[in-house]
Amino acid sequence: MATDIFDSSASGAFDRSSLPPETGALTESAIPPIPPAHSGTLLLPLCLPSIAFGMVAVVVGTWMFHAPSASLLTFAGCLTGLLTTIALFRRQEAAAIAVLNRPEMRGVNLDVTGVFRSLLGELIHKTELHEKQCHDLTEQRARLEARAHLLKNQVRRLAHTLDQVEQPVFLLDGGNTLIFRNSRANSLLNAVTGTDQMPAAAAWEQLGSVKALVDAVRNRSAAADKRTDELELKCQGELITYRAEAANLYDDEGRVAGVSVVLQDIREQVQETAKQAQFVSSVSHELKTPLSSIRAYTELLMDDDVDDPAERLELLKFIDEQVDRLTRLVNNLLNFSRVESGVIKVQREDTDVNRIARKSMEVVASAARQKNITFVDELSDLYLPAHLDLDLFGQALINLVSNAVKYTPDGGEVRIRTRMQDTEAVIEVQDNGMGIPADAMPRLFERFYRVPQNSKAAAGTGLGLALVKYIVTNIHDGSISVTSQVDRGSTFSIRIPLGHRDRGSRNPSSQKSTR
Numbered sequence: 001m002a003t004d005i006f007d008s009s010a011s012g013a014f015d016r017s018s019l020p021p022e023t024g025a026l027t028e029s030a031i032p033p034i035p036p037a038h039s040g041t042l043l044l045p046l047c048l049p050s051i052a053f054g055m056v057a058v059v060v061g062t063w064m065f066h067a068p069s070a071s072l073l074t075f076a077g078c079l080t081g082l083l084t085t086i087a088l089f090r091r092q093e094a095a096a097i098a099v100l101n102r103p104e105m106r107g108v109n110l111d112v113t114g115v116f117r118s119l120l121g122e123l124i125h126k127t128e129l130h131e132k133q134c135h136d137l138t139e140q141r142a143r144l145e146a147r148a149h150l151l152k153n154q155v156r157r158l159a160h161t162l163d164q165v166e167q168p169v170f171l172l173d174g175g176n177t178l179i180f181r182n183s184r185a186n187s188l189l190n191a192v193t194g195t196d197q198m199p200a201a202a203a204w205e206q207l208g209s210v211k212a213l214v215d216a217v218r219n220r221s222a223a224a225d226k227r228t229d230e231l232e233l234k235c236q237g238e239l240i241t242y243r244a245e246a247a248n249l250y251d252d253e254g255r256v257a258g259v260s261v262v263l264q265d266i267r268e269q270v271q272e273t274a275k276q277a278q279f280v281s282s283v284s285h286e287l288k289t290p291l292s293s294i295r296a297y298t299e300l301l302m303d304d305d306v307d308d309p310a311e312r313l314e315l316l317k318f319i320d321e322q323v324d325r326l327t328r329l330v331n332n333l334l335n336f337s338r339v340e341s342g343v344i345k346v347q348r349e350d351t352d353v354n355r356i357a358r359k360s361m362e363v364v365a366s367a368a369r370q371k372n373i374t375f376v377d378e379l380s381d382l383y384l385p386a387h388l389d390l391d392l393f394g395q396a397l398i399n400l401v402s403n404a405v406k407y408t409p410d411g412g413e414v415r416i417r418t419r420m421q422d423t424e425a426v427i428e429v430q431d432n433g434m435g436i437p438a439d440a441m442p443r444l445f446e447r448f449y450r451v452p453q454n455s456k457a458a459a460g461t462g463l464g465l466a467l468v469k470y471i472v473t474n475i476h477d478g479s480i481s482v483t484s485q486v487d488r489g490s491t492f493s494i495r496i497p498l499g500h501r502d503r504g505s506r507n508p509s510s511q512k513s514t515r
């Protein structure tokens, strides 16, 4: 997602103030004003002739015309005129400087002669000086602008890269102000606050536990420069567990300049751990029950407590059943891990789907008989060609048929149906047993999941359906679905591509070969 990193309302947003300041336009205030000229030196050529002329007038008037008072009066008049001229000149000079200091006067050709020549000469010199300064400053500005452009691009690229990160990422500056969040972090803030209208800084305040972690890493930066914690955040009403890592960010001098926070949604890991724990406890229970029975009956037999041969045979049969149960359990576990880890080599061959369906019924027949459950064979009369691994696909069907028997009360009925539909072969296993509650449906094919309401009806590990799904979808390119009603029964449907590989499949995807 390309975001304008300076748009604070968007994700991936850096606060503009976090960047080095851009060079602004060169203002007039940057040009030093022209100082007043040294009018003393400039006026000296003007003053000297006047004073000399006045003094000559006094001497001539006194000696030649013997009129000292008239001469002095003349001299005084000259002096007054001179002083008035100086005063007026200085005013004009100040006004001229003020005008010349105006920016629009830059470049005006001051081709003036006379008493202003030196003044203007000095001003022109100063103007040239200022122009040079302007030129230097413009160059400096261009350099800074180029650098700012480079930095902006780097920041934009960084923001874009962080936007691709799956985890929410936050960056805070030294003053604990949120200066960046990637798009995931933005979504998280929206989910926590329940709105996308709240400013990011205000939304950040709502992440109390994350803020506490940031404070902890900042306050104890001497001890460790990062801290990790597992915390829960309420997102749209759901509590989600996150692993949060906060790390100090340092500047070139090694001072803490900010903190980065990365959150990782570990919901699935937490659920997986809980499932594993539940699995271990259920497997141990499943193993312990038959083992304790075997031990108890073996001790009876070893102690010669049972003399009657018929009774001894009964005990031996019971031990045998328990051994069977254990074997089934261990096989189930091994099968699952072997298939899933790819240890078992898949060997697919051209076959008739009905053949495998019939075989699976035969395998489960004795268990069905024990519960007085009727098998109804509704297999298609047509040859249903498919390219299957006989053992694995057979195992999948056996699991479905044996589940139907396990979760159907005595005297019930199990129907196995096959048919051709478009380019697929459909196999259905239907029972009229206890059914599956609607809330259990989404988790039915998860590993180790057992429907709590049904778990007492039969022993199990919750691996059967997960294995079926793996075999059907991952190995045979098919699909599996289920419909069910509590106390009315369930129907599991498998669909696989029709066609033999050797004779040209009707569905090319069924050619996907063996591992």
Ligand code: ADP
Residues within 6 Å of the ligand: 399, 403, 404, 405, 407, 408, 431, 433, 434, 435, 436, 444, 449, 450, 451, 452, 454, 455, 459, 460, 461, 462, 463, 464, 465, 466, 490
């Ligand atoms: P398990 O070893 O417990 O039988 P499965 O993976 O085969 O494990 O099945 C998972 C759960 O689905 C079972 O525990 C059971 O509660 C439920 N289930 C499976 N098949 C049926 C069915 N035909 N009728 C009712 N519930 C079923």
